[in-house]
Amino acid sequence: MGIFGFFSKKENKEKLDQGLEKTKTSIFSKISKAIIGKSKIDEDVLDELEEVLISSDVGVDSTIKIIDRIRQRVAKEKYSNTSELDFLLRDEISRMIEENRQHSDEDFNVPEKSLDGKKIPYVIMVVGVNGVGKTTTIGKLANQFKQKGYSVMLGAADTFRAAAVEQLRIWSDRVGVPIVEKGMNVSPAAVAFDAVKEAKEQNVDVVIVDTAGRLQTKVNLMAELSNIKRAMTKPLEGAPHEVLLVLDASTGQNAIQQAKAFTEATDVTSLALTKLDGTAKGGVVIGICDQFKIPVKYIGVGEGIDHLQIFNPREFVDSLFKKS
Numbered sequence: 001m002g003i004f005g006f007f008s009k010k011e012n013k014e015k016l017d018q019g020l021e022k023t024k025t026s027i028f029s030k031i032s033k034a035i036i037g038k039s040k041i042d043e044d045v046l047d048e049l050e051e052v053l054i055s056s057d058v059g060v061d062s063t064i065k066i067i068d069r070i071r072q073r074v075a076k077e078k079y080s081n082t083s084e085l086d087f088l089l090r091d092e093i094s095r096m097i098e099e100n101r102q103h104s105d106e107d108f109n110v111p112e113k114s115l116d117g118k119k120i121p122y123v124i125m126v127v128g129v130n131g132v133g134k135t136t137t138i139g140k141l142a143n144q145f146k147q148k149g150y151s152v153m154l155g156a157a158d159t160f161r162a163a164a165v166e167q168l169r170i171w172s173d174r175v176g177v178p179i180v181e182k183g184m185n186v187s188p189a190a191v192a193f194d195a196v197k198e199a200k201e202q203n204v205d206v207v208i209v210d211t212a213g214r215l216q217t218k219v220n221l222m223a224e225l226s227n228i229k230r231a232m233t234k235p236l237e238g239a240p241h242e243v244l245l246v247l248d249a250s251t252g253q254n255a256i257q258q259a260k261a262f263t264e265a266t267d268v269t270s271l272a273l274t275k276l277d278g279t280a281k282g283g284v285v286i287g288i289c290d291q292f293k294i295p296v297k298y299i300g301v302g303e304g305i306d307h308l309q310i311f312n313p314r315e316f317v318d319s320l321f322k323k324s
């Protein structure tokens, strides 16, 4: 069933609907304008639709893909009335996301127990540039794992700003999970090493390690991330089990650029897209789902502790096209 129980399903849908409100309003008001006075889907309408999608941060490549498919369907099938445009668009976006099978609507596969009965901590390293919502996402995730009955430990390896360590400590207090920290200006690799070592010694189920998101050259980024990763393998071979890249959806195309930079610098295994609430740029999720062969696992739909959801492509598209 995943992290969320049955009873909170409805509530989560409402949060998702609320979160996507701005994106939805923006896309559909643009589409309505584009088809005013037109009854047939013709090349002009498709050109306008292309502009709508690009200006909604779906991304050029994914937009072209969607438009081409709609053009083919309009030619082949009898869908030529502009009143069917919403349906066609929804259908093609769903197909495109589903074709990239990575998006599986499951949370992290944290093992219940290892074979010899001793727990091996499941290590999640969280990366991404400053301000995207890493620490907040870690707090929300820690809370979800705790609710699910797992023991959790946090590692404060963003050591470049004092505020960063402090902020993670606040989350650790709030959620009620221990934190491994050594203050600022120490090597992030040393903190990561300690966090994994402690978690192993204390039989902790899940360790979530915060890192600094410095925008720097690709070579430096690569070196820094691999240093931290290497430090984790010393106490625990195979760690980290997940490298979660956090992207701020409200930055639109910047999020795609960051995804490119980080996936080139390290093996990112999953994505979290934050701040879908309060932005009209939620279309970026569609582009990211299409262009990266990495699962979007989580979406952030608010600042609150309960505002992190497992990404479910079908629900996402449903919500985006739901008529209110």
Ligand code: GDP
Residues within 6 Å of the ligand: 128, 129, 130, 131, 132, 133, 134, 135, 136, 137, 167, 213, 274, 275, 276, 277, 278, 299, 300, 301, 302, 303, 307
């Ligand atoms: P970090 O620098 O990557 O660790 O980012 P932070 O976790 O400090 O988050 C930066 C800001 O974004 C904070 O004010 C968070 O409350 C806010 N934030 C994070 N996730 C979300 C989200 O899903 N929705 C909204 N509205 N704000 C968010």
Ligand code: MG
Residues within 6 Å of the ligand: 134, 135, 136, 158, 164, 167, 210
């Ligand atoms: Mg932070």
